[in-house]
Amino acid sequence: MNISHVIRVFQSTRQGCWSGVARVRAGLIAVVVMAMAGCASSVSVVETWDGNPEAASNAATLEAPGEIRVTRVNGRVMTNFLMDDLALDYALLPGDNEVVFVYKTIWAKSGVVRNGESKVHVIESEPQVVRFDAEAGETYRFDFDQPESRQEAERELPEFSAAIVSSAGASVASSTVWDPKEQMTASRTPIPESASGSAPVSGTTALDQLKAVWETASDDEKKAFLRWAFE
Template identity: 45%
Template structure:
């Protein structure tokens, strides 16, 4: 093995180092991250609530703050919520292996994912909540569930405290006007010749603030699916 490594060019060694670093970070994410803070500053004096999400739930935002920045997607996570009303935006995603022969360049799996959903939770300090996800046994059942998706959020005692519905944006959020393209969580940015840098609404960037190229790339990475990230890495190191 070491003899093969010695034969690698400097460019090949650099690419291998980057790939190993990515896997190391991913490993840390899968083993060291299980609880995610969804608010700025310290917690309230009375403590926080916890929303438990299985690996099929991908929480994107809580009260407009982005929280879904993980290299690995198959993570079951606990989200700390401040007491009071919390708007949680998420999707439900399942992956199913394809049967038969897979052609070169073709994905080996079917991905079934809902559109963005939102659930409004009136959280109480010290309380635990969880998503009540219906069980699906195959891709067809998953597709039927995704076509008309709605999921309940249960308190620790089992009572329903909220039910999700399609996310249509925050009504209190002002709309931006001007020549710059507006990027929202459900609308990825596609650069075109002569197009100005995007303006991001929501998250930690203030309305109207211009996003530099690096920040735009970070936003695109956060919104990319697992297949898209893998395809990008194959392109980058080809």
């Protein structure tokens, strides 16, 4: 056996290892993509109540763009989806509603980015709350100033406020900084606090466990995973 033969064997083995890693990574990416596709198709309208209240048959709709992440509706914690910037519609029971949300924008960094350093600037508001009387069957949307640069977004952040606008274009409410002590206590359909951080139970699928782990990850860990998965 000569040295050239050893080199060929080593190269073949290394290529096989990299091929195996590539297949594993491709498989993981496929799972993530299918999960996101499934989420997008199954949660196009997110119900904000528990059970089957009669008023749900003529619920109102609140359209939230990617910059708005709704965290609570009438005290109920909303699901944290795989991607923070999903545009979602929320079905609201007619009557008084309290919506807690966070405004968040992401801006690419210019210049050289060091290893391990985030490639983006994240501009995120304190939790905001908006309370309004939703009419049956009506569609509402968030309305707020759209900054054209990171610097503009940073300047506007301390005074950020979003309006809730009806389908006719009328502003029905404006948001303020959320104070948990002032949470709405009006009687609504009983909504239990969703359990967070609970460990996966036996019988759950790998996708369920992945979602559970994802919900406990920090923003930086989520970004690092997505950069790895889609590189």
